[in-house]
Amino acid sequence: MNSTLSALRKSTPPPVADDPRWARIVARDKTADGHLWYSVLTTGVYCRPSCASRTANPKNVQLHDTLESAKATGFRPCKRCNPDGPSIEAEN
Secondary structure: OHHHHHHHHHHOOOOHHHOHHHHHHHOOOHHHOOOOEEEEOOOOEEEOOOOOOOOOOHHHEEEEOOHHHHHOOOOEEOOOOOOOOOOHHHHO
């Protein structure tokens, strides 16, 4: 039984809230754009770190190092931050 519990602990990724990239998302760090994306299970979207949307519950978030990884979730791109192209702010 102990070996099963150890195997589960090793295979379970650390919580998103413990990842240093999460702090960049909470801070809406524009310098992280293009280096990090995140998807939100409850909304079905993926965003850039500087997205102005309400901060998601970290339990519902998955972090991605590439845009391709974020797209692979099958979620749609956020309409607010436009993670596939220039941000709406940049277009103004």
